[in-house]
Amino acid sequence: MLLPGLLSGTKGVLSDLMELWFTENQTNDLKLSCRITRTLHREKTEFQDLAVVDTVEYGRMLVLDGAIQTTVKDEFVYHEMIAHVPMLAHPAPEKVLVIGGGDGGTVREILKHPGVREVTLVEIDRRVIEVSRDLLPETSCGLGDPRVNIRIEDGIKYVKETRRAYDVIIVDSSDPIGPAVGLFSYDFYKAVFEALADDGMFVAQTESPFLNQNLIRQVYADISKAFPVAKLYLAPVPTYPGGLWSFTAGSKVYDPAEPRDVGEKRPEDLETRYYTREVHRAAFVLPPFVAELLRP
Amino acid sequence: MLLPGLLSGTKGVLSDLMELWFTENQTNDLKLSCRITRTLHREKTEFQDLAVVDTVEYGRMLVLDGAIQTTVKDEFVYHEMIAHVPMLAHPAPEKVLVIGGGDGGTVREILKHPGVREVTLVEIDRRVIEVSRDLLPETSCGLGDPRVNIRIEDGIKYVKETRRAYDVIIVDSSDPIGPAVGLFSYDFYKAVFEALADDGMFVAQTESPFLNQNLIRQVYADISKAFPVAKLYLAPVPTYPGGLWSFTAGSKVYDPAEPRDVGEKRPEDLETRYYTREVHRAAFVLPPFVAELLRP
Structure with a gap:
């Protein structure tokens, strides 16, 4: 060196x-x-x-x-959009589970919500967390927060052993090859449903609408089968293939597309560079070439 | 070969x-x-x-x-968004000018509007048109339409010699190096203002909000000086640097962010894969990191 x-x-x-x-x-x-x-x-x-x-x-x-x-330069878009959409569409998320996300960016955004009591991060690879804490301080800065509970284990196993415990679950995984492949399956989404509270909501990153259309079609169909409400939303990520990224939300009660003001919790109080109340709603406005992927 | x-x-x-x-x-x-x-x-x-x-x-x-x-695979986003936003924000565009755009994709979209009487395409490089007609038939298919008037000349010179002639002007240029450099200047925007009818509107492609922030800042300031109304909007283009692209509209009267239904002209009647009435409005919802580029 x-x-x-x-x-x-x-x-x-x-x-x-x-x-x-x-x-x-x-x-x-x-x-x-x-x-x-x-x-x-x-x-x-x-x-x-x-x-x-x-x-x-x-x-x-x-x-x-x-x-x-x-x-460091473009992570704010992805992390703000995977975290604040469910955190604000749910009226009062206190207990939050993140599967994957060992770099800590999603946890950092979740902790911006004052009502959060506990964030559990389940990352399969201890080294992702250790190296991120060492070399990506801007991203991993929330991982030492006392509200954060880090577990090094298989997220699929953890979710399957959990019942009605979380208000929001976020699947911040890598691509559906290697360790993340089981996170893109109907069985896993069913288990996520069971791990959520009665009014819980979940979001997963679901790849590129230009380059991974078959995957998006399948994932949306599976999440629609597992949840009463399923919606897809979009955000640009320059360093991801195709430059435009999709997220799919499954919800038991609340509309993921609608940010909710409850008590002191308002989108305007968040310090963000991409997310706003209006961006939240606009992200769910789908162009026809994406909307048609979701038709049964 | x-x-x-x-x-x-x-x-x-x-x-x-x-x-x-x-x-x-x-x-x-x-x-x-x-x-x-x-x-x-x-x-x-x-x-x-x-x-x-x-x-x-x-x-x-x-x-x-x-x-x-x-x-061929991703051009629909760019061409639909550079054409239909001004064509639908203006209540009745009949005469339209395209500067650049020799591949014909923007003209093809403009011709989807039944009220259009005349489209003038001013392209500096005859060979772009000839090669596109030969090898990109899906994109160039509108260039033979009887409403289309093709002029091989310098767009800057053409605009400077034109007075109050067009309802909509679209600057579909390459990057601000080489032949297109003069299309990104205050003097040119002033000339575009003069070439537009009293209620005219213009749109230019204005590069990446991730990678060309200084350019966007300068262009927006210049268009704001030349026009009473200036607004920026966004659309994803996977093959352009950064994957997210910006367009800046200058308008004499109408709000570029608002599609208008006038008579038989409705966004829902257009055959599109990216543009819709809701996508039109959502494209103007700017994340804070873009909005702050536009502050004087």
Whole structure:
């Protein structure tokens, strides 16, 4: 490994003599490449290939099995939208479960809600949490909060053993290959239903409406079968394949598309860079090419 | 050039032995690569490097000076949103001017409005039109319509010589380098104002809110100075840098964010895959990180 000092010229600027690039194979036929200044960490964990690199365009980046998980520059969109939509559509979420999400970004957003009493984070890979706490402090900063209970175990097993315990469950998983594959199944959604309180709500990240249409179709059909209310919403994530991302919500009672003001809890009190009350509603307005994926 | 027959095995499927990729340098530090099956056309025109390639992920693609302009698979979002927003926010557009847009996609969408009497397309590079008509029939299909008047000349010069002539003007340009640079200036927006009828409206593509923030800030300030009403809206375009794209509208009278039903003209009558009445309104709902770019 080169020492930072050896990489700099007299003005502390890296030379152009050496080009370093990280390339994600987004599909068989599509690649995104980011210029990096260095690799900060790389290991094979029990579950996956884990890396942290410093990119020039998007800042520090967490990569699992070659797929970009989160970057300092664009993570706010994904984490705000996966967290605040269910947290504000539910009138009073106190107990929240996050499956996956070991980088801590979703937990950080959940903790912005003063009514939250307990956040359980169930991450299968201890090293994702440890490396994120070490190298991604802006993202993982909430993981030491006393309201956060971290469990290193299989999220599917944890959910199957849980009954009527959570107001909101968020599935912040990697792609449906490797350790996350079981999180995209009807059996899992049924178990999530059982793990939720009687008026509970859940959201999962459900991939790209341009590049993963069959997956979205299947997941939406499965969540619709498991929950009385199912809705899909969209948000842009530049570093994810196709640049536009989908989330699917399943709910027992409340409409996920409608933010609710209850007591002191108002969308306007959140410090956010993407989410607002109006953005919440607009995210559920689906263009016809997406809406038609959801027709039975 | 290889003959298609020589590329196929017994089942007509290309072998994996040869990998062909087209790579766009989206910024100095970011690249998007698309697997291609072949290059259909490549030339140096009077103005730019022009190519058409067949990509596996996004279908046939037009490339100018190395930058992706349009692909068969995702062009509907860009063309519907640059055309139908002003066409429906204006109550009765009859005369429409398109600057750039030689691939014909914007003209194709404009012609879906039965009230349109005349569309003038001013494209500086004759070869973009000729090659698009030859190789991108789905996109260029409207260019032969009797209502369409094609002029091969400099759009800036044409606009400066025009007075109070158009109901809607659409600037469907390439990036602000090369031939399009003059289309991103206060002087040009002033000339567009003069070329519009007394209740006219104009829209320009204005790059990525993630990657071109200084440009968006400057363009919005300039359009706000030239027009009484200025508004920015967003739409996802997977093959453009950052995946989310911005459009800025300048208007003399009407609110660009509000589709208008006048007589038989209703958003619901349009055949579209991205645009709807609700999508129109939602596109103007800006997340805080974009809204703050527009503050004076």
